[in-house]
Amino acid sequence: MRPAGAKLSLGAFLMATGHHIAAWRHPEAAADAGIRFEHYVRLARAAEQAGFDLLFLEDAAGLREANANIASQTSRSVGFEPLSLLAGLAAHTSTIGLVATASTSYNEPYALARAFASLDLLSGGRAGWNLVTSASTIEAANFGAEGLCRHGDRYGRANEFADIVKRLWDPADRARPIAHEGENFSVFQGLGLPPSPQGAPVLVQAGASDVGRDLAARTADVVFTAAQTFEVAKSFYDDVKHRVREAGRNPDHLRIMPGVSPVVAETRAAAQEKFEQLQALIPDEVALALLASYLDTDALKGLPLDGPLPELPATQGMQSRQALVIEQSRRDGLSIRDVARHFAGARGHWRVVGTASDIADQLEEWFTGEAADGFNILPAVFPGELDSFVSLVIPELQRRGLFREAYDGRTLRANLGLV
Amino acid sequence: MPAALALSGPFATEPDSWHPATLLETVRAAEQAGLPFVILPDRIAAADGTGAWPDATLLAAWLAASTQTIGFLAATSAVGHQPYNLARRIASLDIISGGRTGWFVRNDDEANERAAFSGATRLPEGNSAERIAEFVSVVRGLWQSWDADALLLDRESGRFLDPSKMHVLNHQGPHFSVQGPLNVMRSPQDLPVLAVDGGTRDAEADLVITPNTFTIRGSDSEPHTLLVVENPAEAARLLASGPNDSPPKQATLRSRLGLIKETRS
Known part of the structure; x- marks a missing residue:
């Protein structure tokens, strides 16, 4: 205590x-x-x-x-x-x-x-x-x-x-x-x-x-x-x-x-709106490049951004991060673009909106x-x-x-x- | 051209030696008197622990943040540094000061520097003229990593910079291999001022500095007076009796010294 x-x-x-x-x-x-x-x-x-x-x-x-x-x-x-x-x-x-x-x-x-x-x-x-x-x-x-x-x-x-x-x-x-x-x-x-x-x-x-x-x-x-x-x-x-x-x-x-x-x-609504305004400003290419680098994978290339995240081969030392991202995207039904923007925004740090x-x-x-x-x-x-x-x-x-x-x-x- | 000031003497050993507060007072007085620049020593301690000054690049940043027109040369030896780090430090300092700073390449090879910087293993050849020449050429190259108009800042298109205005150095030499580019923007004065002493050959140096003079490249070639001061009281005396030009409103050190802007392709 x-x-x-x-x-x-x-x-x-x-x-x-x-x-x-x-x-x-x-x-x-x-x-x-x-x-x-x-x-x-x-x-x-x-x-x-x-x-x-x-x-x-x-x-x-x-x-x-x-x-x-x-x-x-x-x-x-x-x-x-x-x-x-x-x-x-x-x-x-x-x-x-x-x-x-x-x-x-x-x-x-x-x-x-x-x-x-x-x-x-x-x-x-x-x-x-x-x-x-x-x-x-x-x-x-x-x-x-x-x-x-x-x-x-x-x-x-x-x-x-x-x-x-x-x-x-x-x-x-x-x-x-x-x-x-x-x-x-x-x-x-x-x-x-x-x-x-x-x-x-x-x-x-x-x-x-x-x-x-x-x-x-x-x-x-x-x-x-x-x-x-x-x-x-x-x-x-x-x-x-x-x-x-x-x-x-x-x-x-x-x-x-x-x-x-x-x-x-x-208000919560105003905070959420501020946050979404920022998220919408992330270029797709940038979000995708950061996600690929965060997940240490080339497997996202050429996939439709509105589609789901593919199964990813596990790489050394990255399993826990990958698991976290994949689990969240499945749970919330997120597209590749959603996931990429989510992680690009705060660069892996804890984010609180409210x-x-x-x-x-x-x-x-x-x-x-x-x-x-x-x-x-x-x-x-x-x-x-x-x-x-x-x-x-x-x-x-x-x-x-x-x-x-x-x-x-x-x-x-x-x-x-x-x- | 009014005289410039070179600080010397001990730092923080006695109440009347240099201290941060008296350094600031002195450079403000020198600024008021219209002096173009102050040379800040960058000495590390001698074997007996005496003679140390604070890091001159950081002292310059601290002093520049509290002054408007006077310039600063950091008399920094290349021995304890790598060219990428020193190029960044001075480029950054130059933006903080609004283009009022430069590097005086100190070239002595002192035993205390070898003792501090893993000399036996890392610097078997010491601070040789060849190492210094390569070091300076890398630093100068890194300072030209970005064109002055490299930032597009176009919110609509999402283009922050124009990669065609970024220049990769790709230097491969006997002492250093440095890819670049520098991660600091172009200097407000195009390039920070580069000064050498009389014993160093560098055709592109902006200033040549001897113990009591400085000469500006390409202008009148006349040596100008360098006032060497050992303590704040001596500086106050000289500044009170010395030349008193009104300081310019706002100028970079390079333009103030009449140095021609570097042209580049």
């Missing part, structure tokens, strides 16, 4: 025109928002005004879509590099946390530790690093020859990388050289930079695999995750908290925050049922759906005593309750 008065954490996951794949076509979105700094300043200030714990940015060191025809119909081929964007936003905000994603596969631990320590210093103790490993062949093609990812497996490298970064960040080790000689890296230098008011940047992780969960349990302060049902979220939560205990840490020192993409309006009270009910259920310590909010369209969440859902969460009225402190660690 949660102690009385426990508060949930909220992240504002910023992304150009919105998390919905067709957000850039929405009449209320500025189509080129993803390359305009003022757009992000506007979003960052709105999120800070509302008391969000942190801003979150994802990352890829390359295009997200190799097929030029599909890429030309989506807005994700060009954007900002997250660390420079957050350094710029640090100058326009004062309290909200600033979390950027960066891969252990294509960086050097010393350079990455130094970059986040710099952001931490400039922002007065508000920086966080979301550790990811890269499996994308598009990214790999941008880092050939001298190559950074030669030895060991991705997670072996990530484990060693995280340990080096944490040592370099340790306030006690700032002024002296560390001595690290490992399988992937050798680092014989200290950071030399003074620590920020929060001591060290917050470490975030999002890996859901077995090795990813172990790495998070051992090193992370926050875990982001994708779960579409309470049961899946609860089982992930219990498993990771168990691993944290096994690693000899206090389970309260790791915050688990699933992603959720809300579409909220004054009134402020509907959405608060579900967040409250996950929070009090200990399936989540907070949520990373993925607004479908920016700034519209962030503003709606702020004006409708946050007051409802505050009324229920689930979310802060004012910031607890000035650093990210203080606001996450990690100090």
Whole structure:
């Protein structure tokens, strides 16, 4: 059970025109928002005004879509590099946390530790690093020859990388050289930079695999995750908290925050209409390409979009996703187009469509049922759906005593309750 | 051309050395005085743990977000970086600043960089002139990944961009193999400004920087003054007594330096 008065954490996951794949076509979105700094300043200030714990940015060191025809119909081929964007936003905000994603596969631990320590210093103790490993062949093609990812497996490298970064960040080790000689890296230098008011940047992780969960349990302060049902979220939560205990840490020192993409309006009908308006903007080709990639299959090519989903040969590691999609399409009598749009919209994240009270009910259920310590909010369209969440859902969460009225402190660690 | 400013000296060691707040005060004063740009050092700690500055590309993003007209050059060494990452960082910084930034390619090969960046295994040849030249050429190529009019933004047809205006680099060299394209849009000043020191040969560099001067390619070829300041008090003194031009209303660093816009096919 949660102690009385426990508060949930909220992240504002910023992304150009919105998390919905067709957000850039929405009449209320500025189509080129993803390359305009003022757009992000506007979003960052709105999120800070509302008391969000942190801003979150994802990352890829390359295009997200190799097929030029599909890429030309989506807005994700060009954007900002997250660390420079957050350094710029640090100058326009004062309290909200600033979390950027960066891969252990294509960086050097010393350079990455130094970059986040710099952001931490400039922002007065508000920086966080979301550790990811890269499996994308598009990214790999941008880092050939001298190559950074030669030895060991991705997670072996990530484990060693995280340990080096944490040592370099340790306030006690700032002024002296560390001595690290490992399988992937050798680092014989200290950071030399003074620590920020929060001591060290917050470490975030999002890996859901077995090795990813172990790495998070051992090193992370926050875990982001994708779960579409309470049961899946609860089982992930219990498993990771168990691993944290096994690693000899206090389970309260790791915050688990699933992603959720809300579409909220004054009435359920209005929310549903808003959602359907967005769904109708997804080009068939884009929806189909995303579904094929999500299901890891070529079997949809040439099939009528109004027809049912075919039987799919099971592929390694994808069985549970496939089963989920197929089961839902059979149950609800969905066509290939319906299913494709359904999955294209929220990119596999939990989606809730309804009134402020509907959405608060579900967040409250996950929070009090200990399936989540907070949520990373993925607004479908920016700034519209962030503003709606702020004006409708946050007051409802505050009324229920689930979310802060004012910031607890000035650093990210203080606001996450990690100090 | 008014003098430019190069920051030097220790960061955050004493109350009167550089700190984030005094850096901001200084660049605002330099902006008011009409200086075209400030060079930000990008030094990592020495073996004894002293001498470290924050990452210059991030410091530039933070300072640019609080200024309107002054330019920033990040004096970043290629040693700790990969060309794709550094090209992205600076391209992104350049959009944040509205086209007021550039890269001063630092080319020294210091022992502390080898010690920090797995030098023995990853950089057996050190920060060689060949590696730097290839690095710079890849970065410059990646900065031209997108034509300025590549975004169609056509909601009706659903076409966000024109793939014929995207350029894949496909670089294969001795040190790097980089496919591209960059996932950052074209710079507001066409290309971020690229500066080298007197010892680096790069025919396409926009600026050549020596310890006390900078020379602009293709214009007057006259060396201009670079004021090197060790601490905020020295900067304040020099800016109070130095040249005082009124700053331009809004201009990119490239146009302000009179650099001709790159033409491309």
